Amino acid sequence: MIMYDTIIKGGRVATASDVFTCDIAIRDGKIVALGTDLGEARDVIDAGGRWVLPGGIDSHVHISQPSGEGIVMADDFESATRSAAMGGNTTILPFCLQESGQSLRTAIENYHAKAEGQCYTDVSFHMIISDPSPQVLGQELPALVRDGYTSFKIFMTYDGLALGDLDILRVMAVAKDTRALVMIHAENYDIIRYLTEQFETEGKTAPKYHASSRPKIAEREATYRAISLAELSDVPLMVVHVSNRETMEEIRRARQRGLRIYGETCPQYLVLTENDLDGL
Template identity: 45%
Template sequence: MMGDREENMGFDDVVTNGIVVTAAETLPLGIEIGIKDGKISCLGTSLPRFSHTQIIDAKGGMITPGGVDSHVHFAQDNSPTGDNFTTGSRSAIAGGTTTVLAFASQLKTEDSVLPCIKDYHTRAADRSYCDYGFHLILSNPTPNIMTSEMPLLIEQGITSVKLYMTYEPLKLGDSDLLNVLMSARELGFTTMVHAENSDIISLITDRLEANGHTAPYFHATSRPQIAENEATYRIISLAELTSTPILIVHMSSEIAMKHVRKAQTRMLPIHAETCPQYLFLLSERLKGSEKDQFSGAKCVCSPPLRHDPKDLEAMWRGIANGTFTTFSSDHAPSTYDHPGGKKLGLKDGIMRYKNIPNGVPGVETRIPLLFNHAGSSPSSRLTLQRFVQLTSSDPAKLYGLEGVKGNIAPGYDADLVIWYPDRDEGEELAALDGFEGKDCVGSG
């Protein structure tokens, strides 16, 4: 009986000998983390050990909350060669992300969103190695959906929708955008927006094609910054008119970012997200190589990679100064050498960038890339606390996971990442996932 009582009272795990880093502070070496039933039970020094307690020695590493990637595309119909929940979630765990928020996508021909939500739950169930939740891609926001179905989804823990201002199968006009924003204000769900001017892109694409400019590099030419700038200003205006919080996803343009920053200084609830590709890659990557001129298709994404290193620096400023609330991967891979993947843009030896599936991978590399630039040294671009905010705590707060994900504190899931920045490449992190790939209650 004593053994049973001891097991019920004691910790299942104690993480020791690490430096705990949260969004608010860095705790001194010596603070231990006690874990019980997959939850953080307490923080303290010299926590008691019992016969069943597993000791996890962090060996002087830095311990941060498990990453929350709030923008990933798994098992989507428009990416048949991309990741499913099994392959994608394994990559997430390998990169220190323990929770992903993927998308359930409504078709314009569907007058209900409930079947698509059920379908995407089926695609994920019992297949994920990490915790997951869903955003709803809303392409046909009928009055019945907004008044009857969205409240049901919110009760189920799906508290966010994504709207597109471009892409013919998905885009919404200003009238529909306004109606969704007004419903969001009333019901309290989070509205994400892909902001690019569809007509600008279509006009340039048609003219480029008429002149034979269809190689992958011209994808970046067809989607100039002004298309993102105009759409960003417009959606901020619509959000201000309706007094609705929004988050503008995968931003890449300095002027568009300045629109967000200016709105924030006026105390408008405008949030923004950027992604690794807009911090590290330029449009030169789209040109391919002498051996394979089409290989630039690997880097086709929207908004596109920009041309000038100054654009990368602008996004870094937004990372450091708080303009961006979240740093997500927008993970959307397609197999390159496959007729149903990126090679859709290459037929009979002719390259057509508009047929190349959009997207690049990133769910595994998102956090390590940013961690490499975090710290207290003069060369660091952001603090460790800011790193945790961007990759974990802020997306958790924004998408209904506060109190569960994004922090190292009693009551939170024991999703932890241990970093060893001074070790050899390939040995810099270990992810500890407190749950076992279950759908996140209350997630976006």
């Protein structure tokens, strides 16, 4: 008689071709058999005809991360992973922020220390590269990729985070050499600063002007530029939290030309508009 670690009995399962009720056998954390009368297991779970779904992977999470002016993201690893598990996500990938002058190894060790003993789900990290020094690019980043941290995020905006095109190209060169994935926050920083200065001078500081200071063209232009740099570097690129149709069109055109350009969005950009800020 075959022995499994776990059998989930009577679960409703969907495959690429069919929907049916069956038992699911698990060994060493992997599904190894579907069927009935599969054998014995140390743990047996009666699904009672309920849907059995794979755990989700939330690949864009900010936890215990500094956000300027002494602000830290509201969730710690305990609260964030508890919420993730309740929502059906069994793996999350938060961002590990490299602060100015900090080594990447120190940054990742600090975030692992924050997560130690606090997590209800599996956790890995994307690196945020804010200080791409020769030491970081030549030694630290390739070493972390070899250790399994194969994606990193860069910013085109925000004080202390924004990289110019030259530094972006240097980061992309490392990504090409190590076969890593570059993620990018694409906004034209000068447009944002210019409009913010105007609004502040005019006393326009209500929440709705936050959206007005970040018009669609700021994201679209930066996305086009980021795609151009990725094309020159011959690397894949993930454009994060796309917020408008115009930016998505830039990504679509790049993909139609055969470039490895990807985009993601967030729920707020699907259900809210800048009009929802009016009156706050």
